[in-house]
Amino acid sequence: MKKFKNLKFVRAIGFNRVVLICVIFLLYLLFAVLTPVLHGGASFVKVERIFSAMNYAYFLGFLALGVTFVISTGGIDFSIGPVMFASALISGYCLTQYHAPLWLCLIISLIVGSLFGLLNGYFVAYRFLPSFVTSLASIEIAKGIGSVFTKTQSVTWPTAGSENSWYKNLVRAGNVPTGLILLIIAAVICGIVLNKTKAGRYMLCIGSNKEAVRLSGVNTKKWEMIAYVICGLLAGCAAIFYVGAYTTVQPGLGDNFNNDAIAACVMGGTSMAGGVASILGTVIGTMIMSLMQEGILAMGFTISYQYVISGIIVLIAVTADTLSRKRKV
Amino acid sequence: MGEIILTMKDIDKTFPGVHALDHVSLDVKKGEVLALMGENGAGKSTLMKVLTGIYKKDSGTITYEGREIEFKNPHEAQEAGIVIVHQELNMIGHLTVAQNIFIGREPLNGGLIDDAKMNRDAKKLFEKLKIEIDPTEKMNLLTIGKQQMCEIAKAISRNAKLIIFDEPSAALTDAEIEQLFTIIRDLREQQLGIIYISHRMDEIKKITDRVTVMRDGCNVGTLITKDCTKDDIINMMIGHVIYAAPKTESHVKPGTPVVLKAEHINAGRMVRDVSFELHKGEILGFSGLMGAGRTETARAIFGADARESGDIYINGEKVKITRPEEAVSAGLSYLSEDRKQFGLALKKSIVENSTLTCLPKFCRRQFIDKKKEKEVTQKYVDMLQLKTPGVDQLVINLSGGNQQKVVIGKWLIGDADILIFDEPTRGIDVGAKEEIYELMNRLADEGKSIIMISSELAEILRMSDRIIVMCEGKITGELDIAEATQAKIMNLATMRN
Numbered sequence: 001m002k003k004f005k006n007l008k009f010v011r012a013i014g015f016n017r018v019v020l021i022c023v024i025f026l027l028y029l030l031f032a033v034l035t036p037v038l039h040g041g042a043s044f045v046k047v048e049r050i051f052s053a054m055n056y057a058y059f060l061g062f063l064a065l066g067v068t069f070v071i072s073t074g075g076i077d078f079s080i081g082p083v084m085f086a087s088a089l090i091s092g093y094c095l096t097q098y099h100a101p102l103w104l105c106l107i108i109s110l111i112v113g114s115l116f117g118l119l120n121g122y123f124v125a126y127r128f129l130p131s132f133v134t135s136l137a138s139i140e141i142a143k144g145i146g147s148v149f150t151k152t153q154s155v156t157w158p159t160a161g162s163e164n165s166w167y168k169n170l171v172r173a174g175n176v177p178t179g180l181i182l183l184i185i186a187a188v189i190c191g192i193v194l195n196k197t198k199a200g201r202y203m204l205c206i207g208s209n210k211e212a213v214r215l216s217g218v219n220t221k222k223w224e225m226i227a228y229v230i231c232g233l234l235a236g237c238a239a240i241f242y243v244g245a246y247t248t249v250q251p252g253l254g255d256n257f258n259n260d261a262i263a264a265c266v267m268g269g270t271s272m273a274g275g276v277a278s279i280l281g282t283v284i285g286t287m288i289m290s291l292m293q294e295g296i297l298a299m300g301f302t303i304s305y306q307y308v309i310s311g312i313i314v315l316i317a318v319t320a321d322t323l324s325r326k327r328k329v
Numbered sequence: 330m331g332e333i334i335l336t337m338k339d340i341d342k343t344f345p346g347v348h349a350l351d352h353v354s355l356d357v358k359k360g361e362v363l364a365l366m367g368e369n370g371a372g373k374s375t376l377m378k379v380l381t382g383i384y385k386k387d388s389g390t391i392t393y394e395g396r397e398i399e400f401k402n403p404h405e406a407q408e409a410g411i412v413i414v415h416q417e418l419n420m421i422g423h424l425t426v427a428q429n430i431f432i433g434r435e436p437l438n439g440g441l442i443d444d445a446k447m448n449r450d451a452k453k454l455f456e457k458l459k460i461e462i463d464p465t466e467k468m469n470l471l472t473i474g475k476q477q478m479c480e481i482a483k484a485i486s487r488n489a490k491l492i493i494f495d496e497p498s499a500a501l502t503d504a505e506i507e508q509l510f511t512i513i514r515d516l517r518e519q520q521l522g523i524i525y526i527s528h529r530m531d532e533i534k535k536i537t538d539r540v541t542v543m544r545d546g547c548n549v550g551t552l553i554t555k556d557c558t559k560d561d562i563i564n565m566m567i568g569h570v571i572y573a574a575p576k577t578e579s580h581v582k583p584g585t586p587v588v589l590k591a592e593h594i595n596a597g598r599m600v601r602d603v604s605f606e607l608h609k610g611e612i613l614g615f616s617g618l619m620g621a622g623r624t625e626t627a628r629a630i631f632g633a634d635a636r637e638s639g640d641i642y643i644n645g646e647k648v649k650i651t652r653p654e655e656a657v658s659a660g661l662s663y664l665s666e667d668r669k670q671f672g673l674a675l676k677k678s679i680v681e682n683s684t685l686t687c688l689p690k691f692c693r694r695q696f697i698d699k700k701k702e703k704e705v706t707q708k709y710v711d712m713l714q715l716k717t718p719g720v721d722q723l724v725i726n727l728s729g730g731n732q733q734k735v736v737i738g739k740w741l742i743g744d745a746d747i748l749i750f751d752e753p754t755r756g757i758d759v760g761a762k763e764e765i766y767e768l769m770n771r772l773a774d775e776g777k778s779i780i781m782i783s784s785e786l787a788e789i790l791r792m793s794d795r796i797i798v799m800c801e802g803k804i805t806g807e808l809d810i811a812e813a814t815q816a817k818i819m820n821l822a823t824m825r826n
Contacts, residue, residue, distance in 0.1 A: 196696055196697055196699070197692075197695045197696055197697060198688050198689065198692050198695050198696075198697060199695065201681065201688060201697060202688070204674075204677065204681075205674040205677055205681060205682075205685060207676075208674035208675060208676040208677050209670075209673060209674040209675065211670065211671050212670075212671055212672055212673055212674055212685075213674065213685060214633075214653055215631070215633055215653050215663060215665065215671055215672070216653070216657070216685040216686045216739065216743075217653045217654045217656065217657025217658065217686055217743075218653075218654065218685065218688075219652075219654055271676075275674065275676040275677065276676055
């Protein structure tokens with residue numbers, strides 16, 4: 001075991017992550033065996049199943065990547081789901097009702113997300129509000145604005161094949177999983193920002209000890225706020241991939257994705273206490289969450305089971321994180 | 330004075346690297362006030378913590394009311410009638426006085442809290458103690474002095490037989506202190522045992538019957554208060570130990586330019602009209618007792634805490650410092666006394682901590698040049714003789730002395746010209762201490778200017794070119810190293826004005 005832990009590639013990506021990758025395969029195997037048994041001979045081993053799981057992974061991945069930045073500063077943002085929906089609703093409404101050009105609408109989506117990030121970040125960093133309070137407020141604001149803007153109507157983006165539907169290619173172009181490619185690119189960029197730039201360094205150090213960073217002469221408020229803005233921006237991106245996969249958005253929803261995103265993040269080795277984060281872990285965590293929800297549906301259970309499971313995962317992952325830190329100190 | 334209520338005999342306690350209590354004995358009689366005195370770190374608090382069960386003693390016996398006891402926690406001690414009235418009060422601000430006094434044992438009436446009875450009982454209690462406080466008042470509307478009296482009342486209501494006052498007067502006005510003394514005399518009448526910890530000589534003379542003096546974890550003797558002078562006590566506190574190589578004269582030549590000038594700095598109760606100058610290449614010692622306002626002064630100058638008034642000049646030019654960022658870019662640095670809370674990101678590596686003060690120097694555009702960062706950090710790790718398997722080691726895994734070196738290294742890499750060292754050798758072993766002293770001398774020789782805040786007189790006398798002594802937020806005196814003695818410093822440090 002110790003020998004395995006010392007292998008070069010294991011050390012490079014972390015033992016934790018290797019275990020998680022194994023979990024993906026085990027889960028797949030589990031679903032492949034159980035689905036026909038539980039759901040009258042239905043098959044789980046199909047390309048369409050993978051694409052379907054991936055559809056979930058794309059937008060969830062962007063949400064989880066964003067929230068990784070916030071968690072690494074020691075904060076939390078569980079308004080990302082509703083913010084993603086608000087972005088999709090507002091930009092979609094501009095597209096369908098005001099006939100704004102598609103490219104502009106995609107940008108609007110990013111802007112809406114970023115503004116919510118700015119709102120959260122400002123009150124956390126400059127007004128010293130606890131991040132969970134700003135999250136609670138943002139959830140309500142995001143849901144409310146989404147509803148008000150669309151007059152409580154659901155918004156259906158152009159379906160595949162119709163005019164203005166090229167945005168669908170961002171998710172899947174024929175049999176090319178463009179969404180996966182874009183998610184990987186985004187993850188690489190996030191990894192670089194978090195690990196190789198000044199911004200990422202400051203965010204992680206703020207998560208470890210904000211006061212020490214402030215006394216080192218760093219403008220901690222600014223960098224803390226930027227983490228929330230990045231999170232919001234990525235929620236805006238997530239909105240595009242959500243409609244790319246599912247087309248229709250309803251107002252007043254979105255909270256159920258918060259938990260999944262945070263679960264993906266924490267499972268991947270990002271510490272809820274801040275200071276330690278892994279982008280690769282977040283991506284793998286996203287895959288696990290997506291596979292899980294696909295499997296649960298395939299086995300004929302309702303999606304409500306997924307909520308139970310992701311809730312339990314958060315509890316287990318955070319407990320494990322707390323325990324491992326206790327041992328070290 | 331009656332029979333003995335508490336005897337502590339041969340109490341011994343060792344922490345890693347520190348012999349905190351070296352066979353200390355002490356006794357308290359019913360109906361007396363015993364003063365417990367000593368410099369910071371002499372072991373007074375440790376002894377009281379052993380008594381009340383916060384620390385476990387290594388050896389020795391505690392006899393209380395004729396029985397040998399060992400409390401597992403402060404709660405047990407309280408049940409037995411031993412109560413500490415802390416300098417910082419443990420009151421809940423938004424509850425009423427009566428609710429605070431009866432917290433945890435509220436009188437019930439049909440399952441609900443009987444507030445009326447609570448208020449009546451509190452009132453009776455106050456009458457007995459001749460304290461004038463309305464039991465229905467919210468605690469946070471009372472002055473600190475009144476809050477303290479509530480704390481005493483709470484102790485009495487729990488049938489306290491031995492009350493320990495830990496620097497009770499630090500936050501009180503003169504009138505409040507008088508009132509406190511009236512209560513203490515009253516308690517003495519009622520045959521309670523009282524231990525009074527304080528640094529203030531005049532109070533000791535006024536209120537106590539005997540004085541037990543501690544130094545370096547030992548009990549150096551007990552005096553009858555009315556038979557001794559203030560100087561007797563000071564002499565016992567500082568002892569006649571010869572410390573390693575005290576500086577005999579200042580290394581700063583007359584006419585050396587002033588690099589930092591603070592004028593009329595005010596920040597809260599702990600920094601009152603502080604003005605001083607720091608010369609190039611000087612080590613300026615800030616001495617004083619715990620709570621004298623030295624750390625607060627440093628933080629106010631560094632912009633870590635808000636300043637009400639006062640100007641700061643660096644190299645003769647007035648600078649605006651309201652935030653640490655501005656202080657750092659003006660060439661100031663501040664090594665906190667509490668490195669874990671204020672100095673280090675413990676979950677991060679040595680490199681990541683070291684370059685925190687000047688990360689932009691290691692960046693091309695936004696990207697960190699990790700190779701350069703490591704090289705430079707390695708250079709400082711070698712220079713500071715920091716013992717670590719590598720610069721990627723997490724700071725949390727280092728020893729206290731090595732952690733302190735990371736904090737020092739971080740400011741040296743930042744190339745600050747003015748270094749404020751706040752208790753630079755606290756909690757680190759002797760070997761590392763020597764290295765840090767050497768380093769400070771070397772830095773001063775190289776032209777860096779250093780403010781060293783220290784509670785250890787030996788350290789102050791050994792390192793400083795000049796010494797500023799503070800007491801209760803004010804500078805009470807300035808001594809050149811040539812004329813400074815422990816007795817002079819202690820006199821200034823206990824000088825109330």
